[in-house]
Amino acid sequence: MPMHIGEKDFRKRVSKGISDDYMRGAVRSAQERLQNRRAAAAEELGDWEEWRTLGQQIRSHTIEHLDYYLHQLSDKVAELGGHVFFAETGEEANEYIKQVIQKKNAKKIAKSKSMVTEEISMNAALEEIGCEVIETDLGEYILQIDDHDPPSHIVAPALHKNKEQIRDVFKERLNYKKTEHPEELALFAREKLREEFLAADVGITGCNFAVAESGSFALVTNEGNARMVTALPNTQITVMGMERIVPGWEELDIVVSLLTRAAVGQKLTSYITALTGPKQAEEADGPEEFHLVIVDNGRSKILGTEFQEALHCIRCAACINVCPVYRHVGGHAYGSIYPGPIGAVLSPLLSDYDEYKELPYASSLCGACTEVCPVKIPLHEQLIMHRRKIVEDEKKSTLAERVAMRGFEQIVHSANLYRTATKMAPFLTTPFAKNNRITKGPGPLRNWTDIRDLPQPANERFRDWFKKRNKQGGAI
Amino acid sequence: MKGSIMNRDRFLTNIRTKIGGLTASQPVEKPVWTVSPQKKVLKDYTPDQLVEVLEEQCQHIHTDFFRTSSNSLEKTLDEVLNHYGAKSVIYSNDERFVSYQLNPYFESSLSTGREIYRWNEKDKETSISFAEKADVGLTFSDMTLAESGTIVLFNKKGQGRSVSLLPRDYIAIVPKSTIVPRMTQATSYVQEMVDNGEDIASCINFITGPSNSADIEMKLVVGVHGPIRAAYIIVDDK
Numbered sequence: 001m002p003m004h005i006g007e008k009d010f011r012k013r014v015s016k017g018i019s020d021d022y023m024r025g026a027v028r029s030a031q032e033r034l035q036n037r038r039a040a041a042a043e044e045l046g047d048w049e050e051w052r053t054l055g056q057q058i059r060s061h062t063i064e065h066l067d068y069y070l071h072q073l074s075d076k077v078a079e080l081g082g083h084v085f086f087a088e089t090g091e092e093a094n095e096y097i098k099q100v101i102q103k104k105n106a107k108k109i110a111k112s113k114s115m116v117t118e119e120i121s122m123n124a125a126l127e128e129i130g131c132e133v134i135e136t137d138l139g140e141y142i143l144q145i146d147d148h149d150p151p152s153h154i155v156a157p158a159l160h161k162n163k164e165q166i167r168d169v170f171k172e173r174l175n176y177k178k179t180e181h182p183e184e185l186a187l188f189a190r191e192k193l194r195e196e197f198l199a200a201d202v203g204i205t206g207c208n209f210a211v212a213e214s215g216s217f218a219l220v221t222n223e224g225n226a227r228m229v230t231a232l233p234n235t236q237i238t239v240m241g242m243e244r245i246v247p248g249w250e251e252l253d254i255v256v257s258l259l260t261r262a263a264v265g266q267k268l269t270s271y272i273t274a275l276t277g278p279k280q281a282e283e284a285d286g287p288e289e290f291h292l293v294i295v296d297n298g299r300s301k302i303l304g305t306e307f308q309e310a311l312h313c314i315r316c317a318a319c320i321n322v323c324p325v326y327r328h329v330g331g332h333a334y335g336s337i338y339p340g341p342i343g344a345v346l347s348p349l350l351s352d353y354d355e356y357k358e359l360p361y362a363s364s365l366c367g368a369c370t371e372v373c374p375v376k377i378p379l380h381e382q383l384i385m386h387r388r389k390i391v392e393d394e395k396k397s398t399l400a401e402r403v404a405m406r407g408f409e410q411i412v413h414s415a416n417l418y419r420t421a422t423k424m425a426p427f428l429t430t431p432f433a434k435n436n437r438i439t440k441g442p443g444p445l446r447n448w449t450d451i452r453d454l455p456q457p458a459n460e461r462f463r464d465w466f467k468k469r470n471k472q473g474g475a476i
Numbered sequence: 477m478k479g480s481i482m483n484r485d486r487f488l489t490n491i492r493t494k495i496g497g498l499t500a501s502q503p504v505e506k507p508v509w510t511v512s513p514q515k516k517v518l519k520d521y522t523p524d525q526l527v528e529v530l531e532e533q534c535q536h537i538h539t540d541f542f543r544t545s546s547n548s549l550e551k552t553l554d555e556v557l558n559h560y561g562a563k564s565v566i567y568s569n570d571e572r573f574v575s576y577q578l579n580p581y582f583e584s585s586l587s588t589g590r591e592i593y594r595w596n597e598k599d600k601e602t603s604i605s606f607a608e609k610a611d612v613g614l615t616f617s618d619m620t621l622a623e624s625g626t627i628v629l630f631n632k633k634g635q636g637r638s639v640s641l642l643p644r645d646y647i648a649i650v651p652k653s654t655i656v657p658r659m660t661q662a663t664s665y666v667q668e669m670v671d672n673g674e675d676i677a678s679c680i681n682f683i684t685g686p687s688n689s690a691d692i693e694m695k696l697v698v699g700v701h702g703p704i705r706a707a708y709i710i711v712d713d714k
Contacts (some may be wrong), residue, residue, distance in 0.1 A: 050513040
């Protein structure tokens with residue numbers, strides 16, 4: 001699955017989201033649960049702001065010295081007997097992973113959840129060479145079984161589906177015979193996937209955080225599938241976005257604690273698994289061969305720009321869980337595997353404005369995202385910076401908007417024109433108004449009036465009213 | 477055997493140009509962070525207070541909590557295994573099972589029809605296939621985090637990764653002295669080993685209760701791929 005998902009046209013995606021009542025209900029209740037759990041977990045610490053400050057300091061320092069820490073990480077991994085491949089593009093990463101798999105003559109690949117492998121369409125690349133890639137995270141498994149339905153949330157990928165829909169998918173595809181109770185559905189997946197874990201030739205994981213000083217990397221999970229994937233197959237491949245790294249273990253403590261609290265309100269998730277190199281002598285389980293693939297795929301374009309802080313993201317989805325826009329349109333409307341506020345910031349950077357120029361506008365700029373971000377990324381400010389770039393540098397606003405803005409500029413530059421225009425406004429809008437409200441606006445006004453009424457401009461201008469009031473001796 | 481590094485120079489040069497950074501050959505000084513909230517958590521708690529925090533946290537992580545003395549450990553373990561209906565048990569190859577004198581118990585269990593197997597790092601196939609079918613996986617905790625209710629396992633040699641993962645239920649024996657306030661103490665311990673150039677375990681697991689998922693309608697299901705139930709037995713030290 002590439003980064004881009006669904007319909008090409010942004011408005012069509014949004015309309016689809018808005019008219020999907022079930023999805024909207026599911027998103028609402030999920031957002032509420034996750035928001036409350038996050039808030040309780042932050043509250044409980046008592047000094048959450050200090051934790052955020054520390055998180056921010058660690059992430060800024062690491063990204064400012066990313067070259068150094070990646071160098072150190074790769075040295076350590078190689079020292080431990082692992083292989084490190086630096087991939088500038090998704091294609092390079094996929095080529096390398098394919099080579100490793102072909103050399104092993106492997107057919108069955110068990111995979112734990114990883115956004116970066118989605119971003120580079122790794123599954124499709126491996127399926128092309130005849131491999132079977134099995135998603136083992138419960139949410140990802142559900143989506144894979146359902147004809148590769150795209151994820152709509154970075155932590156809970158199947159958030160947009162209800163349990164009845166999941167039951168039907170299992171029934172149709174896997175001959176499932178039980179009810180829609182989540183316990184029964186999960187138990188069924190447990191039994192199905194057990195066989196796959198035991199039979200897999202290669203395990204592929206993502207990476208929550210690499211630790212440069214020891215050549216380790218940590219997986220933050222709840223289900224236990226990532227542990228299976230790293231304990232049972234003989235070969236393990238870990239794919240990491242190049243920014244997912246911290247200097248040492250003391251920093252790992254902080255980012256993990258921030259992640260689990262901000263993402264799901266847990267003090268720690270069920271499993272934090274820190275892996276260091278392939279298995280050592282005198283160990284029975286664990287991989288004999290370990291490959292680490294470090295992926296750029298557009299990330300370095302962000303370095304040294306006003307958007308560098310976007311690379312501080314630890315993928316907790318707290319911003320998604322509080323976003324009022326996400327709440328209404330759902331994850332698929334963003335057209336990117338990275339939805340919500342962080343998706344609106346990152347997607348145009350990793351891809352380009354041609355594909356994602358609407359996303360920075362899919363925000364009310366309320367700033368709730370910035371407030372909850374555990375590493376203090378100024379998300380809504382970054383959205384404004386995107387808007388500025390789109391309009392001023394890239395000239396990518398629509399023709400109608402450019403004409404309107406040019407017109408507005410001329411009108412407000414001249415006192416006479418301004419006076420005439422504001423005097424004319426009530427008369428010009430009268431044909432469209434009913435009871436002083438415009439319900440079906442012409443041209444560009446329609447986008448507004450499709451959703452809500454626009455009050456008709458009053459007959460008397462504020463400036464005139466004010467002058468009159470002064471003359472009549474009204475108090476200010 | 478040393479592994480390989482591919483494409484590094486081009487990749488890192490590009491990054492360096494973009495951030496206008498240092499050269500990777502010069503060591504970067506890690507700054508002193510201006511705040512350290514992690515060090516204040518449960519600071520100055522006595523071992524008994526930490527046990528209380530742990531007990532309370534177990535309720536939030538769907539984990540059964542038991543407390544016993546080293547003399548009664550055998551009895552408590554037997555009760556918990558019966559409670560879980562354990563017909564087969566796999567335990568890690570850890571000398572603490574000897575020092576806490578559990579071996580005679582394991583031997584006598586065999587006569588009661590309970591299958592007991594010690595993880596054998598020299599026999600991957602048998603060990604994994606036993607673990608996969610076992611009702612209970614049993615380990616000692618290497619470090620225990622009171623705040624989150626977490627068992628830390630340094631999985632190496634006889635401490636197979638699968639013992640705490642593949643069986644239906646997981647039981648951890650927690651010597652009271654292994655309990656520390658939070659993750660900070662565990663990561664500092666590892667950092668010290670790293671600083672001293674010592675090998676750290678190839679797999680360090682932080683285990684907090686049974687496996688779970690909220691992927692279906694955000695409703696919590698306890699027991700997904702890893703163990704379905706978990707119990708901690710806190711034992712006063714030998």
